[in-house]
Amino acid sequence: MGEWMTVTDPDLSSESKNICQYTSETKMSPSSLYSQQVLCSSIPLSKNVHSFFSAFCTEENIEQSISYLDQELTTFGFPSLYEESKGKDTKRELNIVAVLNCMNELLVLQRKNLLAQENVETQNLKLGSDMDHLQNCYAKLKEQLETSRREMIGLQERDRQLQCKNRNLHQLLKNEKDEVQKLQNIIASRATQYNHDMKRKEREYNKLKERLHQLVMNKKDKKIAMEVLNYVGRADGKRGSWRTGKTEASFFLRNEDEMYKILLNDYEYRQKQILMENAELKKVLQQMKKEMISLLSPQKQKPRERADDSTGTVLSDAEEDAGELSRESLWDLSCETVREQLTNSIRKQWRILKSHVEKLDNQVSKVHLEGFNDEDVISRQDHEQETEKLELEIQQCKEMIKTQQQLLQQQLATACDDDTTSLLRDCYLLEEKERLKEEWSLFKEQKKNFEKERRSFTDAAIRLGLEVLIGTVLQYTRGHGRRSLTVCLTDLQFAHPNLLSLFLLLLLLRTFARHVPVHLNIVPSMY
Amino acid sequence: MNFSEVFKLSSLLCKFSPDGKYLASCVQYRLVIRDVNTLQILQLYTCLDQIQHIEWSADSLFILCAMYKRGLVQVWSLEQPEWHCRIDEGSAGLVASCWSPDGRHILNTTEFHLRITVWSLCTKSVSYIKYPKACQQGIAFTRDGRYMALAERRDCKDHVSIFVCSDWQLLRHFDTETQDLAGIEWAPNGCVLAVWDTCLEYKVLLYSLDGRLLSAYCAYEWSLGVKAVAWSPSSQFLAVGSYDGKVRILNHVTWKMITEFGHPATVNNPKTVVYKEAEKNPQLALGRLAFPAPRAAASPASNTESKFSLQTLKPIADRANPKIGVGALAFSPDNYFLATRSDSVPNAVWIWDIQKLRLFVVLEQLSPVRSFQWDPQQPRLAICTGGSKVYLWSPAGCLSVQVPGEGDFQVLSLCWHFSGDSMALLSKDHFCLCFLETEERVGTAFGRPGDHT
Numbered sequence: 001m002g003e004w005m006t007v008t009d010p011d012l013s014s015e016s017k018n019i020c021q022y023t024s025e026t027k028m029s030p031s032s033l034y035s036q037q038v039l040c041s042s043i044p045l046s047k048n049v050h051s052f053f054s055a056f057c058t059e060e061n062i063e064q065s066i067s068y069l070d071q072e073l074t075t076f077g078f079p080s081l082y083e084e085s086k087g088k089d090t091k092r093e094l095n096i097v098a099v100l101n102c103m104n105e106l107l108v109l110q111r112k113n114l115l116a117q118e119n120v121e122t123q124n125l126k127l128g129s130d131m132d133h134l135q136n137c138y139a140k141l142k143e144q145l146e147t148s149r150r151e152m153i154g155l156q157e158r159d160r161q162l163q164c165k166n167r168n169l170h171q172l173l174k175n176e177k178d179e180v181q182k183l184q185n186i187i188a189s190r191a192t193q194y195n196h197d198m199k200r201k202e203r204e205y206n207k208l209k210e211r212l213h214q215l216v217m218n219k220k221d222k223k224i225a226m227e228v229l230n231y232v233g234r235a236d237g238k239r240g241s242w243r244t245g246k247t248e249a250s251f252f253l254r255n256e257d258e259m260y261k262i263l264l265n266d267y268e269y270r271q272k273q274i275l276m277e278n279a280e281l282k283k284v285l286q287q288m289k290k291e292m293i294s295l296l297s298p299q300k301q302k303p304r305e306r307a308d309d310s311t312g313t314v315l316s317d318a319e320e321d322a323g324e325l326s327r328e329s330l331w332d333l334s335c336e337t338v339r340e341q342l343t344n345s346i347r348k349q350w351r352i353l354k355s356h357v358e359k360l361d362n363q364v365s366k367v368h369l370e371g372f373n374d375e376d377v378i379s380r381q382d383h384e385q386e387t388e389k390l391e392l393e394i395q396q397c398k399e400m401i402k403t404q405q406q407l408l409q410q411q412l413a414t415a416c417d418d419d420t421t422s423l424l425r426d427c428y429l430l431e432e433k434e435r436l437k438e439e440w441s442l443f444k445e446q447k448k449n450f451e452k453e454r455r456s457f458t459d460a461a462i463r464l465g466l467e468v469l470i471g472t473v474l475q476y477t478r479g480h481g482r483r484s485l486t487v488c489l490t491d492l493q494f495a496h497p498n499l500l501s502l503f504l505l506l507l508l509l510r511t512f513a514r515h516v517p518v519h520l521n522i523v524p525s526m527y
Numbered sequence: 528m529n530f531s532e533v534f535k536l537s538s539l540l541c542k543f544s545p546d547g548k549y550l551a552s553c554v555q556y557r558l559v560i561r562d563v564n565t566l567q568i569l570q571l572y573t574c575l576d577q578i579q580h581i582e583w584s585a586d587s588l589f590i591l592c593a594m595y596k597r598g599l600v601q602v603w604s605l606e607q608p609e610w611h612c613r614i615d616e617g618s619a620g621l622v623a624s625c626w627s628p629d630g631r632h633i634l635n636t637t638e639f640h641l642r643i644t645v646w647s648l649c650t651k652s653v654s655y656i657k658y659p660k661a662c663q664q665g666i667a668f669t670r671d672g673r674y675m676a677l678a679e680r681r682d683c684k685d686h687v688s689i690f691v692c693s694d695w696q697l698l699r700h701f702d703t704e705t706q707d708l709a710g711i712e713w714a715p716n717g718c719v720l721a722v723w724d725t726c727l728e729y730k731v732l733l734y735s736l737d738g739r740l741l742s743a744y745c746a747y748e749w750s751l752g753v754k755a756v757a758w759s760p761s762s763q764f765l766a767v768g769s770y771d772g773k774v775r776i777l778n779h780v781t782w783k784m785i786t787e788f789g790h791p792a793t794v795n796n797p798k799t800v801v802y803k804e805a806e807k808n809p810q811l812a813l814g815r816l817a818f819p820a821p822r823a824a825a826s827p828a829s830n831t832e833s834k835f836s837l838q839t840l841k842p843i844a845d846r847a848n849p850k851i852g853v854g855a856l857a858f859s860p861d862n863y864f865l866a867t868r869s870d871s872v873p874n875a876v877w878i879w880d881i882q883k884l885r886l887f888v889v890l891e892q893l894s895p896v897r898s899f900q901w902d903p904q905q906p907r908l909a910i911c912t913g914g915s916k917v918y919l920w921s922p923a924g925c926l927s928v929q930v931p932g933e934g935d936f937q938v939l940s941l942c943w944h945f946s947g948d949s950m951a952l953l954s955k956d957h958f959c960l961c962f963l964e965t966e967e968r969v970g971t972a973f974g975r976p977g978d979h980t
Contacts, residue, residue, distance in 0.1 A: 187749060195706070199683045206683075213641045213657075216619050228612040232589075232604075232631060232648045255691045255698055262673070263736050266718040274780075 066094060078102050285346055292349040296356060531566055531960035533932050534559075539940050539953045540578060544587040547945045549605070551590055552958060553578045558592055558603065563944065566960065572603045575613075580623075584630030585672065589648075591633060593624040600624050600633060602648070614646050628672025628692050640665075643677070645695060654695055660685065664710035669717035674698065674736070676720050678708050687711065687722065687734065699738035705730055709753070716762040719779070723753045723767070726848075731756070731767055733782055742782030746775055751849075757856035757865075764862075764881070768853030772869050776884070786884045790853065790869035790877060792839045794889055837872045837891055857899065859906040864922075866908055868896055876910055878920065890920060898940055904947035911938040917952055917961065930959065 057065040070081040081102065083095040368380070540553035549569065550561045556577050560570035576594040583590050591602045598621040602612040620638025627634060633646045640661040645654040659665055660678035667676045672692060679686040685708040689699040707725040714721065719741065724730035729752030733741040744767075746752075751770035758765055764785075765777040774788040842849040855868040864887065865879045873895035880887040892912045899910040910918040915936050918927045930936040930952060940953040950961045 184749070198707075202680075202683050209639060209641055212639065216637075216641065226612065226614045226646050226653075228602075228648065229610050231650065232610075251694055251696055255694075255696050258673070258691075259698060259736055263718055266716055270779075 073102055078105060282342065285342060289342075289346050289349055292346075292353055296349070296352055528928055528964065529962040530931050531962070533936065533957045533959045534566075536953060536956060536958040537577075538579065539955075540581050541942070541951050541953050541958045542581060542583060543942065543944050543951065544583045544590075545585055545945070546587040549587065550951065550960075551581055551583065553581060553592070558590070560590070560605065563949070563960075570603075570605065570608055572601075572608075574601050575599055582624070582626055584626050585628055586630045589626075589630060591624060591626060593621065595621050600635060602633070612648065616644070619644075625666065627675070628668050632692075632695075634666065656688075658686075660708055662707075662709050664712065667711045667713050667720070668692070669713045670715050671717055674713075674717065676711050676713060678711050678722075680708070687720070687738075689720075689736070689738065699736075701734070701738040703732055703734075704740075704743065705732065710756065712756055712758060714758050714762040714765075714779075715760055719762065721756055721758065721765055723756055726751045726753060726770060728752055729769060731765070731777070733765075744775075744777060744782065744784070746773075746784070746787075747771070751852065754852040754854050754870075755856045757858055759858045759862050759865075759881070760860055761862050764858075766856050766858070766865055766867075768856045768867060770849075770852030772852055772871060774853050774856065774865070774867055774879075776865075776881075788865075788867070788877070788879055788886070790867070790872060792837050792872055794837065794886070837875050837889070839872050840870075840895075842871060855899070857901055859901045859908070860903055861906055864901075864906050864908075866899055866901065868899070874912075876908070876920075878908070888920070890918070890925065892918065897938075900941060900943055902943055902947040903945050907947070909941055909943065909950055911941050911952070913937055913939055917941065917950075919963075928961070930961075932957075932959070 066081060074080055079098050079101070081095055081098050083093045083098075534552065535554045536552050537555050538553060540551075542551050543549070543563065544551065548563055550563050550566070552559050552561070556574045558570075558572040558574060558578065558581065559568055560572075561567060562569055572592075574592050574594060576597040576599060578592045579595045580593040581590060582593075588606055589602055589604050591600055593600045598616040598619065600614040600616075600621070602614070604610040614633065614635065616635055616637060619641065621635055622638055622640070623636040625634050626632070627645070631648045633648070635644045635646065636642075636659060637644065640659050641657075643656040643659045643666075645656065647653070656677060656679075658679045658681050660680045662678060665678040668674070669676075675690045675692050677688045677690065679688055685703045685705050687699075687701055687703055687708075688697055690696065691698050703722050705722065705724040706728050708722060709725045710723055712721050713719070718736050720734045720736070722732040722734060724732075729746050729748070729750075731744045731753060733743075735741050746767075746769065753767055753769050755768040756765065757768075763779050765779070765782075766774050767777065768774045772790045774790075775784045776786050776788070777783065778785045840850060842851045850870040850873070852870055853867050854870045855866075857866045858864070858881075859866070863881055865881055867877045867879065869875070869877070874893065875889055875891045876896055876899055877886060878888040878890070879885065890910065892910070894912040894914055897911050897913050899908055901908055905921070907919060907921040910920070912918075915932075915938065916927045916929050917938055919925060930938060936952070936957065936959070937954045938952045939955060942951050942953070944950065948963060950963065952959055952961055
């Protein structure tokens with residue numbers, strides 16, 4: 001409202017100025033400024049309260065202020081401050097209740113707003129610190145970026161320099177090479193020049209020599225002579241022969257002949273040497289081939305897929321070679337085909353051997369890598385462990401043996417040293433022996449006695465038994481039938497200590513039973 | 528090891544006769560013939576001038592003495608001391624003189640190599656050979672003495688002529704593809720002739736006896752080439768030593784290089800059996816003791832160092848014939864070893880095992896090696912360095928022997944007797960004989976000074 005503006009007290013404006021001044025003096029962040037402002041505005045300062053509050057409503061404009069307030073509040077949604085008008089004419093009375101309610105509402109609102117404000121302020125602070133942090137990070141990253149950019153530029157510069165240098169060096173090298181070429185050309189040209197000059201000088205020199213020679217020959221220096229007492233015979237004792245035309249020719253031919261003879265001899269000798277060498281080498285190759293075949297063939301007996309072809313070739317090769325050998329020994333020539341065959345077969349064998357060795361190598365490496373345990377093959381680690389174990393065992397055994405030996409030696413030593421103890425021991429042994437002997441003899445006597453008694457008992461038992469049997473049998477034959485015989489026998493069981501007596505009984509019965517058929521069931525009840 | 532008395536000598540002219548019975552030595556203008564075993568003077572001849580060269584004839588019956596200044600050659604006979612022969616070249620001059628293999632002809636090379644005159648001692652005939660080449664080794668005789676190869680130069684081209692020595696007939700004449708032939712040498716079997724070019728161009732050509740070119744070998748271009756060449760006694764190998772310090776061995780079957788031996792200044796091959804020796808010269812406070820300082824004292828030097836550096840000599844630049852490269856080569860008589868010397872490492876002798884084609888032994892001395900020679904019968908190498916010691920090496924070991932004598936006997940050269948039993952040691956003014964026991968043992972041989980009959 002415009003009126004609101006005009007109503008403002010100069011104090012208020014000064015108040016606001018103060019506030020502004022205050023805020024400007026402190027130079028805080030906008031948020032804090034704002035908060036400060038709010039605080040200033042929210043916390044009613046005792047000094048300015050009345051003036052602030054009294055500025056709006058005075059004694060004079062109560063009605064106006066009430067109506068204004070009512071308007072404002074109704075716009076804000078609060079209930080009216082006036083009581084319900086009874087009529088249009090009468091002046092509306094101030095509804096104190098409504099006023100109080102409105103005040104309360106306003107207070108509540110105020111509190112809520114304050115809370116919200118606080119929250120907002122804290123959030124604001126947080127955001128502010130976050131912003132600060134982010135700004136710092138940003139600044140740092142910017143710095144880093146700067147430095148890395150500078151580095152990169154530096155490296156690029158260096159790279160460029162090195163490239164430059166490289167190019168320079170290449171150029172230098174090229175220059176050097178060109179120079180070398182040039183110098184070589186110069187040398188060549190100089191050489192030809194020198195040769196030419198030399199030739200010229202030589203020709204001159206030759207001319208001089210010729211001239212000198214002529215002079216020397218022409219001079220016929222009598223001094224140039226040989227003075228000899230007498231001519232010496234030829235070294236080989238032959239006489240010198242006249243040199244005529246014919247003899248010249250014959251000499252010539254003879255010389256030629258001799259020369260060629262010498263050359264031919266030399267060549268033949270060399271050829272012989274070379275043949276011998278060849279034969280030796282061939283022998284060596286043959287041997288090598290045989291050995292290689294023998295090496296490879298036993299291996300190839302194991303069934304392997306790839307090797308089947310090579311076995312075939314090996315065998316066929318061997319057969320071939322057998323034939324070849326005989327042929328070769330017959331001829332013993334170094335003809336092309338034979339040589340080729342030999343070298344080819346050796347190459348083949350060598351290839352087979354090589355592949356075989358490679359396979360073995362692969363196997364070995366596989367074993368190392370995978371460590372798979374074949375029945376025949378154990379991994380190296382296991383093998384090593386085994387050996388270690390065995391070694392330990394051996395160590396232990398050795399130690400044991402040593403200690404035992406020591407003890408034994410000790411015992412023996414102590415035995416040797418201490419005679420009395422040994423004597424004592426011997427005495428003890430003797431005593432024991434004698435005791436044992438006595439006991440043994442006792443035992444034997446007892447045994448004898450027992451035997452005697454046993455025999456006497458058995459005899460007695462047999463006699464008794466026999467008497468009883470005879471008695472019963474007689475009874476049976478007199479009175480009853482067959483059946484009671486078994487009963488009698490079972491009765492007799494107790495009296496018979498051994499089977500011998502039983503057999504005697506049987507014999508007896510048999511003699512009696514010839515006349516009477518009897519079924520005997522002897523129950524072998526054990527005593 | 529016995530040493531003989533010291534005798535006078537001049538110009539290092541001391542030669543054993545081919546049959547091994549006599550020893551010829553020169554003192555100024557006198558020629559002294561001694562018996563080899565007793566060293567008694569058998570003959571004494573006087574020549575007309577200072578002798579520059581002596582040579583025995585192949586049958587040991589004659590000996591020639593050449594006096595180049597006077598252009599004279601005098602021939603003496605051993606059978607008939609009163610026999611004499613004098614060849615005067617007069618104004619033609621004389622630069623070289625040698626016997627023919629039959630011992631009845633003398634080949635004189637006149638000054639400026641104008642011609643070679645073949646004087647016959649049997650007949651009155653004289654032959655001339657024109658245009659001989661002025662080079663290091665222009666004349667070569669085969670070992671059996673049948674043929675002579677002669678290097679010639681006509682119309683600025685090199686040629687080789689092969690003569691039959693029995694009647695001096697020209698057998699073959701062919702030109703060689705060399706720029707400037709430096710030397711020729713027959714193989715011991717007499718069937719192949721090796722021809723090599725000047726050091727400005729590396730080229731070795733091999734010709735058969737009948738003049739066919741068998742092979743040409745060139746190891747590299749532009750750098751200095753061949754310095755020395757040696758055939759192996761069996762004619763199987765040809766060793767070519769060149770200025771790049773390497774020896775290349777060619778084989779007789781293909782005439783191609785089978786290996787090359789380098790001579791680096793450091794020997795660093797600990798794995799292979801390289802027996803390195805260094806001679807430590809103990810300063811003997813006592814005078815001259817002819818006891819061999821056994822190289823077993825050098826066993827600390829046969830150490831397990833992985834590297835052994837040898838003393839090198841830096842060649843003077845801008846001078847012709849620089850002291851680099853392999854300048855001396857010699858095969859042992861049994862063909863097992865090759866002894867070489869690299870001029871840039873002058874104190875050392877390298878001995879190569881030819882069977883295995885690798886370095887066997889390196890012998891380093893204190894002073895530059897002057898000459899070395901193999902014993903003609905066994906693989907035993909004698910080395911002299913200009914000091915007063917002579918050094919012997921054999922596969923069993925090596926030893927150094929001080930030469931006894933009043934003064935300092937500087938051994939400048941040596942030569943073996945053909946039987947290998949004795950050796951002549953030559954110094955500037957004296958010579959002495961060294962008698963070796965047939966079975967020399969290292970460390971047990973003691974020299975008795977002044978042992979002579």
